[in-house]
Amino acid sequence: MSAGEDLHRPFRPTAARWVAGVLAxxxxxxxxxxxxxxxxxxxxxxxxxxxxxxxxxxxxxxxxLTRQAGVRADPDETGLTVRNLLLTRRVEWTEIVSVRFGQGRPWVQLDLADGDTLSVMGVQASDGARAAAEAVRMSTLVAMHSVTRSDD
Structure with missing residues (x-):
């Protein structure tokens, strides 16, 4: 698997998926x-x-509970498809202004160009250090796909 493919693997919580599946x-x-x-x-x-x-x-x-276990975010070359509890939303990389995580947030939040925020339940604080690494990976993807010719 190449580095680009590794970066584009799905974002899925670990602890919440197991707990929700067993409880279901x-x-x-x-x-x-x-x-x-x-x-x-x-x-x-x-x-x-x-x-x-x-x-x-x-x-x-x-x-x-199975919906909770199935939350995820699927990145590809053009954007991110976020499946949360009830809604699935597709955003293009250029729509994402910043990635926020930590400071008491239960999951990653994306600040979008239209002023909206989008929660990404596929990266949950309950996963500890793994969640922090996944937030960094998401930030890397946003930065990698947001580069324009004027960013030289």
Whole structure:
């Protein structure tokens, strides 16, 4: 793998991905088991709607946790595709003014040319030194792709 390809590998959290993935499985198994066992536990008071509701709640929580586990940012030669919890957004390298991380921020934030900020949950402070290195890699990509002829 060349240096350019290594720089363009996806940004993905480590700790949050593992924790969210394990929790998704645990919650789903627990809620489905509870839904199955509920009529035995509750006696006559629990019906099919209760069981479906409990299992549905478990599915909803598991879906949310798998979205958390799937956050990422995919760089390429022209820009960055950021997949956060609910939204995916594509920005061109020239739209990114600066990369901010640290000082209590839970993840990287990009300052964009239009005055907006974009959180990049693919680099999370919970990953410690690895997250700091990933923030530096993102800054390097922004600098590398933002060079213009007038930057000589």
């Amino acid at each position: 499985v645990v919650v789903l198994v627990f809620m489905v088991a509870l839904a199955v066992a509920l009529p035995v536990i509750a006696g006559d008071g629990a019906g099919m709607a209760d069981r479906v509701g409990i299992a549905g709640f478990g599915l909803g929580v598991a879906w949310f």
